[in-house]
Amino acid sequence: MDDADENDEALMLRYQAGDAVAFEVLYQRHRGPVYRFFLRQIGDVGISEELYQETWMRVIGARLRYRKRARFTTWIYRIANNLLIDHWRRVGARPGVDSLDFDSGNTPAAAQVDLNRQPEGLADDRARVAELLKRIRQLPRNQRVAFMLHYESGMSVEQIADATGVKRETAKSRLRYAMATLREEIA
Amino acid sequence: MNQRQPPVPPEDERITSLYQRLDRPEPGRHVDAAILAASRREVGARPRLSGPFSGRWRVALSIAAMFVMAIVVVPALWDVSGPALDSDSLPDSSAMTPAATSSDNAPAKIQAGTSELKARGVDEHEATPSAARLRAKPETASSLSTTPVREERATEQVLAPSPLPAQVGASQSQKATANEIDGIAADSVAREATTQSTVIDMNPQQQLDNIKALLDQGRVDEARDAFKRFRSVFPDYPVVDELQRSLDIRNNEN
Numbered sequence: 001m002d003d004a005d006e007n008d009e010a011l012m013l014r015y016q017a018g019d020a021v022a023f024e025v026l027y028q029r030h031r032g033p034v035y036r037f038f039l040r041q042i043g044d045v046g047i048s049e050e051l052y053q054e055t056w057m058r059v060i061g062a063r064l065r066y067r068k069r070a071r072f073t074t075w076i077y078r079i080a081n082n083l084l085i086d087h088w089r090r091v092g093a094r095p096g097v098d099s100l101d102f103d104s105g106n107t108p109a110a111a112q113v114d115l116n117r118q119p120e121g122l123a124d125d126r127a128r129v130a131e132l133l134k135r136i137r138q139l140p141r142n143q144r145v146a147f148m149l150h151y152e153s154g155m156s157v158e159q160i161a162d163a164t165g166v167k168r169e170t171a172k173s174r175l176r177y178a179m180a181t182l183r184e185e186i187a
Numbered sequence: 188m189n190q191r192q193p194p195v196p197p198e199d200e201r202i203t204s205l206y207q208r209l210d211r212p213e214p215g216r217h218v219d220a221a222i223l224a225a226s227r228r229e230v231g232a233r234p235r236l237s238g239p240f241s242g243r244w245r246v247a248l249s250i251a252a253m254f255v256m257a258i259v260v261v262p263a264l265w266d267v268s269g270p271a272l273d274s275d276s277l278p279d280s281s282a283m284t285p286a287a288t289s290s291d292n293a294p295a296k297i298q299a300g301t302s303e304l305k306a307r308g309v310d311e312h313e314a315t316p317s318a319a320r321l322r323a324k325p326e327t328a329s330s331l332s333t334t335p336v337r338e339e340r341a342t343e344q345v346l347a348p349s350p351l352p353a354q355v356g357a358s359q360s361q362k363a364t365a366n367e368i369d370g371i372a373a374d375s376v377a378r379e380a381t382t383q384s385t386v387i388d389m390n391p392q393q394q395l396d397n398i399k400a401l402l403d404q405g406r407v408d409e410a411r412d413a414f415k416r417f418r419s420v421f422p423d424y425p426v427v428d429e430l431q432r433s434l435d436i437r438n439n440e441n
Contacts (some may be wrong), residue, residue, distance in 0.1 A: 057222070
């Protein structure tokens with residue numbers, strides 16, 4: 001079997017056994033999504049690269065503890081999400097959006113108004129794309145993480161729940177509210 | 188991975204379409220180089236490990252193996268070889284007492300004497316009970332000290348003709364044998380067994396021939412004493428009338 005056809009878990013086990021080439025294949029496969037997971041939420045290249053590098057360093061350092069029963073993407077995004085949470089804690093919760101719990105659907109009126117505000121001058125798709133990115137960054141933190149894991153990494157609701165350490169219904173709720181918000185913004 | 192988008196409801200297709208048009212930034216090359224170098228360094232710095240003996244289990248298994256060695260193997264070796272003695276605490280072999288030294292060699296000496304007897308066609312039980320007993324029980328000098336020596340003395344007295352070299356100092360040998368055995372001198376006991384095997388080298392008929400030779404040499408008293416000892420051991424052994432008569436005649440002549 002070619003390295004490119006081998007699944008993530010087999011590659012990680014090969015690297016665990018000492019195969020550096022397997023790690024390079026694994027790295028090339030996930031470097032973009034993992035990096036964008038940070039960049040789309042933080043917006044700062046320097047901080048994103050720092051957290052991104054730390055994520056992979058932890059993967060390397062914990063390679064002997066990796067077990068095949070854990071899906072590799074779930075494992076690495078759990079590491080990435082924990083680093084992201086630590087980052088938010090260090091810099092302090094952003095006022096307004098990040099400090100609110102949207103899981104229950106109790107969106108404050110101010111935020112609701114802001115999210116529902118129709119941007120003017122969206123004449124072309126390029127502007128809409130830029131607006132989407134902006135709205136993504138304005139999503140509540142947990143919704144944003146769920147959205148990124150779903151759209152950037154292709155995770156299912158179950159995998160999002162596993163990576164973020166919450167119940168399936170919670171993950172599903174976060175993703176649903178994120179999509180609803182963006183849908184209203186982009187429509 | 189990012190090409191594998193999950194199915195989305197129709198209302199979300201627009202969001203999906205827009206998201207896919209976003210720029211796809213990637214980490215800088217310097218970041219890639221640092222991560223890949225670390226991954227190679229990590230593999231090169233540690234031995235290749237996999238399977239059940241890797242990771243945290245390695246330490247636990249090592250400790251378990253150490254306990255097994257300490258609990259099972261070491262006592263087993265102790266039972267086989269006895270307590271390990273420091274070479275400095277061991278006595279010098281040249282300084283060991285003769286008894287202790289010969290105790291180890293006694294079985295070999297007895298075995299040698301018995302082999303000699305067999306080579307000469309003498310049954311060891313017939314030759315001397317003590318030799319057989321010594322061969323059967325060579326283990327301790329203390330057990331030898333408890334062995335009755337009366338029978339051995341009688342054997343020597345009967346079987347050792349006085350004119351022969353083996354007979355010289357028979358009484359002294361008799362006393363020495365008793366003393367040595369009583370004194371737990373295993374070496375002497377073994378030597379005694381060898382001596383006895385020499386003394387009893389003669390079967391009954393040879394003893395009678397020696398007695399006859401003593402008579403021919405005119406050593407009537409010695410011949411008569413030898414015959415008495417012979418009879419004490421072999422009371423039923425047939426003796427030709429001629430020899431019996433010669434002993435009586437010589438006795439009468441004297």
